[in-house]
Amino acid sequence: MTVEKVDATLADFDAHFERLFGASDDGKVKLLLFLADREPSSSLTWCPDCNVAEPVIYEKLEALQGRDAVLLRAYVGDKPTWRDPAHPWRVDPRFGLKGVPTLIRWEKGGAAARLEDDEAHLRDKIDAVLGAASN
Template sequence: MAEVVNASADNFEVALKDSEQRSQQGSAILLLLFLADHDAALGRSWCPDCVRAEPVINKAIESSSRKGRTVRLLRVYVGDRPTWRSPSHPLRIDRRLQLKGVPTLIRWENGSIIGRLEDYEAHLENKIEELLS
């Protein structure tokens, strides 16, 4: 079964702590997915890589859930393009995350990264499956 929680840079720390606790209680795989915000004028995300990757990631998580794995997805929206492009963006300067681009998919366990897919590979189904196994 998959559980999805949405967060932003502003409430990331609280959402991460809660997700860590819930994942540990239920022995769930915890994934952090960093995405660009939706642009109302476009009717979708301003980031074409996010538009391409998100449905593939969701499909892989659903498939993994059907196989009996419990997955908790913390979906973190990084902001609009100018906000994300700032070198001082809080998620860019977070030493634990070292985010360089979106989308970024991270498998998180015991307070650290145990696997990650960067923006150029986050849409590859086989890579997502490897991250989940």
């Protein structure tokens, strides 16, 4: 299994999303991972929950058997940008983000499963999202 990881910001998200998650069904497991921006001085994000969940999600994704996957990592911006109630991904009905990290499995043009910030680090919850993708 191979995992294609693509990074996106608010500025270039739509182009990446359309290319990777468009109408064609290529058989890949399609995942969105919304994360806080990384701090310039380190490889960590400004969000402690993201820093805990991210390595667990990658570990589980690498262990997914039998299917290729694409992971679109969407960075929500710095703290002030993210905290704005009018943040584009908060108000977008496709995503309706409430917190980061948020992991979404995308199938047939919509969210098939999701983990919000308070459970995105839980191994059994991640397994449930990824396991449903292998059916």
